[in-house]
Amino acid sequence: xxxxxxxxxxxxxxxxxxxxxxxxxxxxxxxxxxxxxxxxxxxxxxxxxxxxxxxxxxxxxxxxxxxxxxxxxxxxxxxxxxxxxxxxxxxxxxxxxxxxxxxxxxxxxxxxxxxxxxxxxxxxxxxxxxxxxxxxxxxxxxxxxxxxxxxxxxxxxxxxxxxxxxxxxxxxxxxxxxxxxxxxxxxxxxxxxxxxxxxxxxxxxxxxxxxxxxxxxxxxxxxxxxxxxxxxxxxxxxxxxxxxxxxxxxxxxxxxxxxxxxxxxxxxxxxxxxxxxxxxxxxxxxxxxxxxxxxxxxxxxxxxxxxxxxxxxxxxxxxxxxxxxxxxxxxxxxxxxxxxxxxxxxxxxxxxxxxxxxxxxxxxxxxxxxxxxxxxxxxxxxxxxxxxxxxxxxxxxxxxxxxxxxxxxxxxxxxxxxx
DNA sequence: TCTGGGGTCCTAGGACCC
DNA sequence: TCTGGGGTCCTAGGACCC
Numbered sequence: 001x002x003x004x005x006x007x008x009x010x011x012x013x014x015x016x017x018x019x020x021x022x023x024x025x026x027x028x029x030x031x032x033x034x035x036x037x038x039x040x041x042x043x044x045x046x047x048x049x050x051x052x053x054x055x056x057x058x059x060x061x062x063x064x065x066x067x068x069x070x071x072x073x074x075x076x077x078x079x080x081x082x083x084x085x086x087x088x089x090x091x092x093x094x095x096x097x098x099x100x101x102x103x104x105x106x107x108x109x110x111x112x113x114x115x116x117x118x119x120x121x122x123x124x125x126x127x128x129x130x131x132x133x134x135x136x137x138x139x140x141x142x143x144x145x146x147x148x149x150x151x152x153x154x155x156x157x158x159x160x161x162x163x164x165x166x167x168x169x170x171x172x173x174x175x176x177x178x179x180x181x182x183x184x185x186x187x188x189x190x191x192x193x194x195x196x197x198x199x200x201x202x203x204x205x206x207x208x209x210x211x212x213x214x215x216x217x218x219x220x221x222x223x224x225x226x227x228x229x230x231x232x233x234x235x236x237x238x239x240x241x242x243x244x245x246x247x248x249x250x251x252x253x254x255x256x257x258x259x260x261x262x263x264x265x266x267x268x269x270x271x272x273x274x275x276x277x278x279x280x281x282x283x284x285x286x287x288x289x290x291x292x293x294x295x296x297x298x299x300x301x302x303x304x305x306x307x308x309x310x311x312x313x314x315x316x317x318x319x320x321x322x323x324x325x326x327x328x329x330x331x332x333x334x335x336x337x338x339x340x341x342x343x344x345x346x347x348x349x350x351x352x353x354x355x356x357x358x359x360x361x362x363x364x365x366x367x368x369x370x371x372x373x374x375x376x377x378x379x380x381x382x383x384x385x386x387x388x389x390x391x392x393x394x395x396x397x398x399x400x401x402x403x404x405x406x407x408x409x410x411x412x413x414x415x416x417x418x419x
Numbered sequence: 420t421c422t423g424g425g426g427t428c429c430t431a432g433g434a435c436c437c
Numbered sequence: 438t439c440t441g442g443g444g445t446c447c448t449a450g451g452a453c454c455c
Contacts, residue, residue: 248441
């Protein structure tokens with residue numbers, strides 16, 4: 001059997017751990033630039049505040065019910081996520097970290113041992129709550145997609161927290177699960193299928209394979225199989241290396257000047273490179289892109305991107321910053337109002353034993369030495385930043401301050417503990 | 420009038436997830 | 438006036454090869 005552990009209202013729960021006064025209050029957490037609502041406490045959900053809604057659209061509701069509105073603190077959430085995952089690990093389960101707030105666990109044993117699975121799940125829940133302060137819900141079933149469904153029911157606020165969908169009750173649950181709640185069925189597919197008379201998870205699972213293949217490709221077929229209790233997705237204990245790493249930000253006010261935008265890009269490049277090195281990967285390709293306002297008026301593109309393939313894969317911040325700046329220089333059009341820019345590293349290869357370019361081999365020893373030297377410098381920078389805090393050492397090209405709006409952080413008030 | 424068949428690789432765009 | 442950020446997978450179509 002599989003189990004899906006899903007943290008309840010994760011970002012809000014993290015905030016509550018450090019500010020217990022928030023308990024019982026309607027709380028929302030905002031995205032970067034305080035733009036949209038990305039997490040809600042159960043009290044905020046009850047007020048009808050929608051997920052993913054632009055904040056300004058909810059201003060009236062937020063004010064009326066005195067909702068506590070917080071800017072996001074992603075480094076905190078990622079730290080708390082690690083604590084939750086470490087707790088699961090210490091309990092000795094085979095598991096897959098699926099997202100910042102979810103993990104799939106394998107429960108050994110015969111599928112008939114329902115009572116045992118339920119009590120195991122209860123224990124997992126209690127230990128996580130006690131050790132980290134984060135409440136979780138757990139869905140247990142034969143397949144990942146059914147676990148997701150079970151988890152949905154576990155979250156329905158009847159104080160259950162743990163739900164097991166056994167074969168005998170599968171139909172009953174799936175008939176109660178709306179199509180839009182099925183994992184992998186998004187709004188587009190949902191609309192299309194409803195027109196064809198498919199409204200519940202059960203309806204979907206009962207469609208012919210041929211129909212599913214045609215309407216939703218192999219993806220839809222897989223979902224239906226999983227809903228029927230036939231596993232198509234397995235628990236991946238070892239995380240596959242990432243295929244791309246990117247950073248992009250929108251600005252509160254559009255930027256115009258080449259220098260300013262390049263400094264931003266350099267900062268993002270610094271970040272992605274740090275990520276890249278912590279993955280122990282090298283990038284073979286770098287891309288830079290922008291989104292602009294009023295581009296139509298100026299007859300320029302509202303979105304554009306340039307990429308360059310690197311001669312040798314690298315994780316050197318200095319090299320990638322100069323590549324990023326060069327790419328943006330090509331893209332840059334004076335007078336455009338840039339509202340967002342981003343950097344993307346792709347074609348990532350493992351740091352160890354990457355395929356070397358046959359034709360560059362003669363020059364390799366020299367190049368190799370240079371590369372090794374650069375890698376050493378990067379390593380020292382990463383160590384210093386890890387020890388003394390992010391951006392203790394950075395490249396001169398990188399913009400110093402974030403241009404993001406985050407007005408609703410109360411973290412400066414936290415006391416500092418000296419050990 | 421009749422114009423093969425089988426394959427790979429790349430890219431852009433769509434859809435989805437958290 | 439103000440609408441986030443970071444990913445993955447799949448498909449279709451074009452170019453190209455033998």
